Amino acid sequence: MAEGIVRRLLSTFGFIAVAVVTAVIFLFVSIYPYIELLRTSLSDDAGRLTGANWTGAFAAQYLLLTPLLHSMSVGIGTALTATALGALLAWFSVRTDLPGARAVLPFVAIPHIIPGFQLASAWVLIFTRGGLWDTMLLGRAPVPPYGGIAIWLVLTLHLYIFSFMASAGVLSTLDSSLEEAARVAGLRPWRVLARVTLPLMVPAMLSGLLLCFAYAMEEFGAPSLLGAPTGYSTLTTSIYELATTPPLSFGSASVLSIVLGAVAVLVLIGNLRLAARTRIAMISGKASGRGKFALGRWRWPLTAVVWIFLLATSFGPLAALALTSFLDTWGHGYGPGNWTLARHAALISNPELAQAVLNTFGMAVIAAAAATLVGVVTAYGHIRLRARWAAAMDRISFLSFATPGLVIGVALTLAFGGGLINLYGTYAILVIAYIVRFSGIAVRSVSTDLARIGPDLEAAGRIAGLPPARVIARITLPIAREGIVAGFLLAFINCVKEISATSLLVSQGHETLAYEAYLRFQEGNYTQGSAVSLWMIALSLAITALAARRGGKESREILT
Amino acid sequence: MTIRLERASKRYGNVTVVQDLDLEIVDGEFFTLLGASGSGKTTTLRLIAGLERLDAGRISLGGKLVNDPAAGVFAPPEQRGLGMVFQSYALWPHLTVGGNLALGLEERRMPRAEIAAKIAAAMTQVGLPDLAHRYPHELSGGQQQRVALARALVAEPRIMLLDEPLSNVDAAVREQVRTEIRALQRRLGITAILVTHDQVEAMSVSDRIGIMNEGRIVQVDRPDALYHRPRSAFVATFLGNANLLRGEATGDSVRVGEAAIQVAQPVAKGPATLMLRPECVAFGAGPNAFAAQIREATLMGSLTRYDVHVPALGRDLRIEEASVGAPRQGEVSIMLPPDRLVPLAE
Numbered sequence: 001m002a003e004g005i006v007r008r009l010l011s012t013f014g015f016i017a018v019a020v021v022t023a024v025i026f027l028f029v030s031i032y033p034y035i036e037l038l039r040t041s042l043s044d045d046a047g048r049l050t051g052a053n054w055t056g057a058f059a060a061q062y063l064l065l066t067p068l069l070h071s072m073s074v075g076i077g078t079a080l081t082a083t084a085l086g087a088l089l090a091w092f093s094v095r096t097d098l099p100g101a102r103a104v105l106p107f108v109a110i111p112h113i114i115p116g117f118q119l120a121s122a123w124v125l126i127f128t129r130g131g132l133w134d135t136m137l138l139g140r141a142p143v144p145p146y147g148g149i150a151i152w153l154v155l156t157l158h159l160y161i162f163s164f165m166a167s168a169g170v171l172s173t174l175d176s177s178l179e180e181a182a183r184v185a186g187l188r189p190w191r192v193l194a195r196v197t198l199p200l201m202v203p204a205m206l207s208g209l210l211l212c213f214a215y216a217m218e219e220f221g222a223p224s225l226l227g228a229p230t231g232y233s234t235l236t237t238s239i240y241e242l243a244t245t246p247p248l249s250f251g252s253a254s255v256l257s258i259v260l261g262a263v264a265v266l267v268l269i270g271n272l273r274l275a276a277r278t279r280i281a282m283i284s285g286k287a288s289g290r291g292k293f294a295l296g297r298w299r300w301p302l303t304a305v306v307w308i309f310l311l312a313t314s315f316g317p318l319a320a321l322a323l324t325s326f327l328d329t330w331g332h333g334y335g336p337g338n339w340t341l342a343r344h345a346a347l348i349s350n351p352e353l354a355q356a357v358l359n360t361f362g363m364a365v366i367a368a369a370a371a372t373l374v375g376v377v378t379a380y381g382h383i384r385l386r387a388r389w390a391a392a393m394d395r396i397s398f399l400s401f402a403t404p405g406l407v408i409g410v411a412l413t414l415a416f417g418g419g420l421i422n423l424y425g426t427y428a429i430l431v432i433a434y435i436v437r438f439s440g441i442a443v444r445s446v447s448t449d450l451a452r453i454g455p456d457l458e459a460a461g462r463i464a465g466l467p468p469a470r471v472i473a474r475i476t477l478p479i480a481r482e483g484i485v486a487g488f489l490l491a492f493i494n495c496v497k498e499i500s501a502t503s504l505l506v507s508q509g510h511e512t513l514a515y516e517a518y519l520r521f522q523e524g525n526y527t528q529g530s531a532v533s534l535w536m537i538a539l540s541l542a543i544t545a546l547a548a549r550r551g552g553k554e555s556r557e558i559l560t
Numbered sequence: 561m562t563i564r565l566e567r568a569s570k571r572y573g574n575v576t577v578v579q580d581l582d583l584e585i586v587d588g589e590f591f592t593l594l595g596a597s598g599s600g601k602t603t604t605l606r607l608i609a610g611l612e613r614l615d616a617g618r619i620s621l622g623g624k625l626v627n628d629p630a631a632g633v634f635a636p637p638e639q640r641g642l643g644m645v646f647q648s649y650a651l652w653p654h655l656t657v658g659g660n661l662a663l664g665l666e667e668r669r670m671p672r673a674e675i676a677a678k679i680a681a682a683m684t685q686v687g688l689p690d691l692a693h694r695y696p697h698e699l700s701g702g703q704q705q706r707v708a709l710a711r712a713l714v715a716e717p718r719i720m721l722l723d724e725p726l727s728n729v730d731a732a733v734r735e736q737v738r739t740e741i742r743a744l745q746r747r748l749g750i751t752a753i754l755v756t757h758d759q760v761e762a763m764s765v766s767d768r769i770g771i772m773n774e775g776r777i778v779q780v781d782r783p784d785a786l787y788h789r790p791r792s793a794f795v796a797t798f799l800g801n802a803n804l805l806r807g808e809a810t811g812d813s814v815r816v817g818e819a820a821i822q823v824a825q826p827v828a829k830g831p832a833t834l835m836l837r838p839e840c841v842a843f844g845a846g847p848n849a850f851a852a853q854i855r856e857a858t859l860m861g862s863l864t865r866y867d868v869h870v871p872a873l874g875r876d877l878r879i880e881e882a883s884v885g886a887p888r889q890g891e892v893s894i895m896l897p898p899d900r901l902v903p904l905a906e
Contacts, residue, residue, distance in 0.1 A: 175650060177646040177647070177648050177650035178653075180609075180644075180646070180650065181644065181650040181652070181711075182663065182664075183610075183611065183636065184610075184611075184637045184638070184642055184644040185663055185664030185711070186664040186667050186668060186715065187638055187663070187664065187667050188636070188638055191667060199655075202654075
């Protein structure tokens, strides 16, 4: 009896201890770096308080204003085209009699699941001179391989899923009698589209617009590979330059980071507010499969256009990377004489790449496990205990997820690059970066599941004689298992694909696969870069599919 | 405006939801399609609205053919000039109440002043003259219901379709709105078709009711005729409670169990079913009187319900009687009035 009480007490204290340690460490690594970031932006090299970094950045056009203008152009351009594209495809797939409409989602998801820098590389492989397009006798490439326009188009493909999901969500829950009522009131089908359907989609489209804008601003890989050759600098590439190319200027880098971080975070918070308002405005939600829009004589031409687009934008990049990964030497043609398996074998035989495989899995597993722990502690504290510390963790994990990876990279470099806690050049600093960046994913995943579990289930456990800790262990966590597993898988795959924070924090011997692939592409070693990318994408697709299946009804959200 | 359906049929895949339906609704009539869910009543309404297309048969409105697959004729809903109230109201959430009413009128390029006048008139008709600037989600359920009605009427249609318009409002509002809809329809002199599964609602507002079952109309009649003179056991039991006495007709009487029951009109020889409403069974002596035992008495308020066993008939009957004092008990004599016994089609 006494032994039982001791064990119960220990398990209760064990739970509390784990929760407290998790919360303290997470809050420390998530908040302290930003204090350092702010301090650095207001200090000179000797550490004295100054506004010179800020005034200097605004005075020198090349330093802040030009990259800001470029980032804004890419962000706005991408947001507009991605929103239009996503909404249009969503409408086709949900509300019309387009053949195969239900199968659209995976093809929309593939260009998003492929990391941005790999999609950009595929773009180059296809459209550069001597690339797949002109070699396949299709004539001159219709789009530029490098520069602002290339970044815009690549990011449009990479990000339009956000607009697609938002619009498809509204369209599939839209009460179809809203449209039928307009028909009865005397509106022809196209007028119903203009006067009823489209206006009802506006909030969702706006939400997609903001998401695409923020993520386009945050993107580092694609602009760095596509912008550098033509000197098209964005905020992210400028921050990378300032923080990695001597003479290093962390003062300016921190100013740019704060500007970029502020824009991205504000836009994403705005989107959250908008989403909350939109849900209230949609009063009725009885979806009915009746009354799909008949495309009539446009049906088959539109089918051809939509499906050619979807297949080209999903299989095109995959095919380009796959083909290139089997080439011995890039630029020596695509025939069998130039084929080899050496680039794939290199993942095992090349010590550097083999190390990167181990690093990637090790870091991703540790970081994802830690992120899941943060997710469980935060979700339980926030939803069940309604504790203030947990509400703070919930918000901070969201903000960290919204913060560009490069900004986290700069902040962590400043916080742990010297001084009391010196983690510079270690394995651990990468793991910390991943935990900070991706805990928000696990928090969201676990919270969604936990919110669905009625408190009565736990109350019944207490009545049945289980102490609080045992209720969590035997009832709450097992029921929320699906969300916890999905959260782990999603955090894992995001760690594997991470490139922006990695590029700043990586050190000799601690490279990841994503970083190795990025380096190869940057050096022009397309064949090896493609081989590494191909395996990463295969892993991403497999794990995303697994997480989507586990997530069940939430699977559509998981893709984004 | 007259509505006519001839041998109308509609299938979804292999399932026939409306089958060879013939129906004529006359100008100015309040007609109700009554049936259980899945009986095809809503599909019939949607066929009339043009929201569904016939697979076979014809529909004409006011003598004008609007759907005939054999002739390749189909007028889409926007060309049919109808008003319709949807079950979910289907008020457009992005438009104000005024905007909801105006949309169809604007589409006809009606001058602004005229639109404003029509909106004001329609809103006054439904008793909400001051709400035109509000958004639907700012209104109560009953108000939304009235706005949906105003929107259906604002273009002054000659036909109004009502798809279970009252199923989403609470009981008190339902009765009031029901009376108002009926009064409005009479005043405007328009043809109305109501779809409902609520028999009380159907009987209280309709000129005629069509009872639907498995895609067919099984009986069309005035509400009182349907209730008191149903032609089939299905209609008898669908509308209220019924005692069904199965037996053998011998001409002017029907043998049920050991008893010969006298009927007012002759019944064709052979197997027969007689229907008797619980409230038509009387306690006391007279023709068709039998000894009975009360098994259970339930006070329902204004009525008391009895389940009695009648040995001569070899079965139980249900009886309803106005409540006066304590419920009856024990042995009683009951009587089946011959003119209340309705022979049903076998």
